[in-house]
Amino acid sequence: MKMIFRWYGVEDKIPLEYIRQIPGMTGVVSAIYDVPVGEVWPMDKIMSLKAKVESRGLKLEVIESVPVHEDIKLGLPVRDTYIANYCQTLRNLAEAGIKVVCYNFMPVFDWTRSQLDYELPDQSTALIYDAEVVAQMNPAAGDLKLPGWDASYTQQDMKDLLDAYKTVTEEKLWNNLRYFLTSVIQTAEEVGIKMAIHPDDPPWSIFGLPRIITHKENLERLINLVDSPANGLTLCSGSLGVSPDNNIPEIVRHFGSKGKIHFAHVRNVKITGKKCFEESAHLSSAGSLNMYEIMKAYHDIGYTGYMRPDHGRMIWGETGRPGYGLYDRALGVEYLLGLWEALEKGSK
Numbered sequence: 214m215k216m217i218f219r220w221y222g223v224e225d226k227i228p229l230e231y232i233r234q235i236p237g238m239t240g241v242v243s244a245i246y247d248v249p250v251g252e253v254w255p256m257d258k259i260m261s262l263k264a265k266v267e268s269r270g271l272k273l274e275v276i277e278s279v280p281v282h283e284d285i286k287l288g289l290p291v292r293d294t295y296i297a298n299y300c301q302t303l304r305n306l307a308e309a310g311i312k313v314v315c316y317n318f319m320p321v322f323d324w325t326r327s328q329l330d331y332e333l334p335d336q337s338t339a340l341i342y343d344a345e346v347v348a349q350m351n352p353a354a355g356d357l358k359l360p361g362w363d364a365s366y367t368q369q370d371m372k373d374l375l376d377a378y379k380t381v382t383e384e385k386l387w388n389n390l391r392y393f394l395t396s397v398i399q400t401a402e403e404v405g406i407k408m409a410i411h412p413d414d415p416p417w418s419i420f421g422l423p424r425i426i427t428h429k430e431n432l433e434r435l436i437n438l439v440d441s442p443a444n445g446l447t448l449c450s451g452s453l454g455v456s457p458d459n460n461i462p463e464i465v466r467h468f469g470s471k472g473k474i475h476f477a478h479v480r481n482v483k484i485t486g487k488k489c490f491e492e493s494a495h496l497s498s499a500g501s502l503n504m505y506e507i508m509k510a511y512h513d514i515g516y517t518g519y520m521r522p523d524h525g526r527m528i529w530g531e532t533g534r535p536g537y538g539l540y541d542r543a544l545g546v547e548y549l550l551g552l553w554e555a556l557e558k559g560s561k
């Protein structure tokens with residue numbers, strides 16, 4: 214297993230030097246953030262990112278994410294241009310030595326929370342989700358902005374986009390995903406990149422938009438859309454784990470034994486009610502997931518791929534990008550590596 218850490222490029226408050234100082238850290242997972250969605254990532258930008266990371270003694274072998282243009286998810290005729298661009302980006306990334314590309318197929322909104330700085334009893338702050346609060350939000354009114362959401366939409370753009378999705382049922386979204394993957398997976402396989410879809414977060418419909426990468430049966434459907442070793446998953450325990458029906462260790466064993474987990478996001482989450490949760494610390498006792506059983510599942514299937522901690526709380530006075538501070542994620546890394554060492558030594 215190769216432990217890596219998400220880094221948001223030169224805009225990230227956390228310097229690469231600090232990431233390298235986390236014991237056991239092998240590299241970062243990053244992206245190019247200043248190319249508009251749908252355009253080809255130029256070779257020089259990719260090489261410059263890679264050089265920066267490598268100059269600090271870390272590797273860059275995983276990209277999170279290459280975003281998918283909304284017109285692809287909507288299935289509009291112009292999608293062919295965007296898909297061709299996506300394939301060219303994959304060729305460029307492969308030339309730079311990238312092995313895994315994470316992406317998602319969530320319409321309009323990436324991960325969504327109701328509050329980003331909820332204070333826990335120990336005065337740390339965490340991201341939380343409360344279904345009733347989210348139900349009161351009206352993104353078309355332009356009255357809220359969350360990180361992870363594309364801030365470039367005007368209120369009218371947002372309204373038009375939400376309207377455009379009114380005819381996109383779950384089945385249509387599946388068809389559009391299949392259409393996308395048919396080209397993209399072939400290219401990925403040719404150039405030696407493994408595609409890793411991230412589950413929808415949270416794994417249920419929000420704002421009336423379809424969401425399909427939500428549970429085991431649908432993950433199975435995804436890998437069967439295009440039969441290729443390049444077609445696989447970013448298995449995110451936190452995203453899937455907020456739904457009590459998702460048995461994460463079992464899902465890891467099922468897809469991991471088929472070689473379908475290309476990237477592992479490992480974090481805990483505390484379910485606080487129906488469709489309500491807090492992002493807890495990584496430790497099992499802090500949340501609802503059994504982190505030992507999850508790591509044991511990875512160990513038992515002989516997982517050799519990339520793993521990263523996921524969203525952390527804000528602790529020790531740190532400020533910055535919600536979910537992506539240094540301290541709590543670094544604690545998460547050491548905890549996961551500790552579990553892993555015990556599993557390694559215990560199995561000998």
Ligand SMILES: [Mn+2]
Binds near residue numbers: 449451452478523
């Ligand atoms: Mn994740």
